[in-house]
Amino acid sequence: VLHIANYEKWARFIAYPQLPPDHLQRIRTLVQQIRALAATQLQLAPELVRANIFVPSANVLRMVHGAWDNMTWAPEHELALETDHGSAGRAFTDGTPFSIRRRGAGWTAGTLPGPQQARLNPRLQWVLSLPIGRIVRTPCTRPAWTPPTGEDGPAREGLTIAREILGVLNIDGLDTVPPMLQTPGDSRLKTLVFALWAATERIRESLALANLGEPLHDD
């Protein structure tokens, strides 16, 4: 595969997570749109909301340079997150969205180790992490144990989760935590998170193609 005749193909592959221009442009557009939608729905000034994408690279999650919007704090560009660190790490590992918000002066040690915390924009107050993967429904299951009454036990509802996860889209914010994020039970927040999450599908598609060294296929 790594024959010189295939250079254009494998060069794109080994450069990952530096995306080729066609995929980068498409992803950046979607990231911008997702950030704008989040800002509107969370009733925040757009300049206080940012968005970026992390993908696995050498056993850690790293930001895809350029596939971001409003990420002006340069030290953050070199963040390296273990896959169990922060909301991005948990979203990547578990395949479900996570949010985290700062309480008090800083993030807890359980969230990020010191060297990575030092890279964060000190104004960062909250993060919403959306796993980028194939969204699927897990099957409903029934517990093996049957109640002595002979009735069926309650069915465990299937969940909508991401599989074959390629990365994480982070939407985060500076200076203030929006009220909606402080009330996780808010039905509007649930709907917003679901909408933003599912809207990452074409980002997933581009990451998958870029991962294989395939160019963008126009619809």
Next chain:
Amino acid sequence: MTIEHPLPADPQHADEMVQFLFSAASAGALLQGARALLDSAPKELSESFEQAMRAAGLLS
């Protein structure tokens, strides 16, 4: 119905991090709400959403 809860595994950030779990049974209501929310969004975004829903089998 969507369920979310603070993560219980690590008490260091149990009060800070929230996991969003979406039950497949409530997909219809979520789909409807999300579509309404994306009504005024750019076409690329709503198309991306619809593509995900089709792939997940959440659209008939």
